[in-house]
Amino acid sequence: MDFLVFWLSNVPSFAAPFALGVLGMIICERSGVLNLGAEGFVLVGAMSGAGVLISLGDYPLSAIIIAGASASALGLLFGFLVVLLRVNQVIAGLIMVFLAQGLTSLISRNMGWVNKPFSGLGRIDFGFLTDIPFLGPVIFGQDIIVYITILLYILSFYFIYRTNIGLRLRAVGENPDAVDAAGGNVILLRFMAILIGAFFLGVAGGYLTVVVAKIWVDGISGGRGWIIIALVIFARWQLWRSIIGAVLFGCIEALIPRLAAVGVQLPQYFILMLPYVVTILVMIWSNLKGNNKQDTPLALGRPYLREERH
């Protein structure tokens, strides 16, 4: 029972960065922009969050917001490349990853942010609610970002499926020609989607340093950006499925330290490999289930140019 409570109460904070990242990716890719740079945006967010706490003082919420904003700044570059210059989106995405890896190492070293622990953001105590056995720590013992994430999902669902601009966002990823002919601005829509998407990826990164690790080291995201990309495919660009995927991976990641704590002997490298094995299985599963093409935004990865001759 204790094992279960410890495990499950840790799941949300492991799932939150996945959930936030996938949310950003879905908003971005629903507009038809393939974003393979997720890992880069997460890294920039993670470093910026840590940087704020170390250099500016103990403002964890501001740190998270600045983490998102810094990733959006990188998103400006990405958007400039893929939306305005119409650079190949695969290549531009990969460039974002390597650029961010170099950039975060450079800046954090120069600013002296590496390996400096900080207090970060703690969990909320709801008093007697948190003391409820079992449910208390699992539901009422989380940090504020977890609850905000849930709120963001509800807002995003409303935004994507229940507003005119959400309709346009979905349409621009399916058939930008139709949106253009309808008088919508394809460039602006895609740019906004990239910036919002990058913001959430950055927040996911900020969460990793500000809430989880409470320290910055190079490459702290440890490939979570790549898992986020796999999760998008698993979720087939649907919000509710992405929550399931994020929780699934949260469960696995939360299980690893619990197993070690109760003395289950598993080779360290097997455990580190586990998320990727699950990623592969998830991808195979989502492919075997078929209908894959139906859910993929039709214009995903295709730059838009109006004056093309048909």
Place this chain on the structure above:
Amino acid sequence: MPKITRQSHLIEMEKITKSFGDFLAIDQVSFNLTQGEIHALLGENGAGKSSLMNVLAGIYAQDEGQIKLDGNTVDITGPAMAKSLGIGMVHQHYKLVSSFSALDNIALTVPHGTYLSGIRDLRKIIISKMSEIGFDLDIDKQVGKLSVTEQQRVEILKVLLGGAKIIILDEPTAVLTDEESKGFFKTIKLLAESGAAVILVTHKLKEAMNFADRITVMRGGRIIDTITPEDLSEEQLIRLIIGEVIINEPNLSKDIGDRKISLQNLQTTSHDGSIALKNISLNIREGEIYGIAGVGGNGQTELASALMGLSKLETGAILFNGHGDISSMRPDQRRNCGLVYIPADRQKYALAGQLSLTENYAISGLLRHEFGSWLKVNSFKACEKASEAFKEYDIMGVRNLNQKAASLSGGNAQKLVISREFSSNPSFIIAHSPSRGLDIRATAAVRAKLCMARDNGAAVLLISEDLDEILLLSDTIGVINGGSIVAEFEAPTARQDIGKAMVN
């Protein structure tokens, strides 16, 4: 007929020029439009009709010239601007989001307030508009699951509800059957009577002659003339469009030989389990064109792909003189017997758009080891053969042999397909809608090639939804309806009899 005076011009386009790179698509074109008229814009493929209309709809920006709306010069900067000026366009390739419902597609173009309340209002508005113009449509159905006619209705509704006073229709009947076209023109007349001005871009003469108040003819990016249908005969109009007359006399076989192909009780089932082909039996003789007439979607595609070996037959035999029953052979084995195929969708099934012209031409010869062994491709020989064939088949727009096949216009792409397919001297030719989307000149060329193959003794199965084409070329006509051949006629035969069998 509305009276045409200079004051009543709703739109005046003056000396519009637009080029794409080195290619001058429209050259100093002036065009006007009057309220309440149906104005047909006629011309061959590549005459500049669509380009001119794309300028008016704000899709393309003109290089030179100006547009006046109600006498005031306007600068149409984009589709949004055109829309706000009351200019709406139904494009040849529909601009619809296929995963959305019809309602959502309309909401995308014509948002009404916030989405949630807007969609309720819009539903009411659409339903009342539909009853006004006699449309029948399930607006909650996914657009991808609607028929082409229904998709077109969604496009028209989009334009109408956007408040368009000027409606541009780009090749609206290209994808419609005779029957559907009739209903379509009824709607158009109604719209014009209610005060809208309609521009009908087409290369179908009959439509322009029967339904337009005025006709403007374009050729090679320029306006040739603007006339009223009463002024000219069809022949004179053809001369305006192509600069010469192509005679449309039936071209029947003079020398029909022995039975070459015998289809016996062909039966297939489609994906959803319904029967696609029912007991199809027919014979095709040497030197004969057997025409399959019918309304689209009655088994034409299934028949072609079953004959080519692209889908499996449930029962039945395909007897090919000298080769026995070929129904269990793979497509390449059938090709080796002398069977070739000109599919309806050439861009998808006949050409690899991103590969070069030579590669597209050589692919079937490669399989026959005409261009070297499987180890080494003799590309020099392939280029030589290809350039010979391109000359022989009069394929225009070839700048060099390495340009992508996608760069060819529809007619030339089709000629490329035919030159390749005919390079092996086939004895059995399946041609599915071979002139679909082609202009008059290219259509004539394609039909001449089919007749030439027939005169050389090949058996030709011509599947076409264009009844005129069937009547011009076929020696025997079978009518396909609901997956079976419901009637068979010897040419010459009355158009009405075939038409009756098609719809009964």
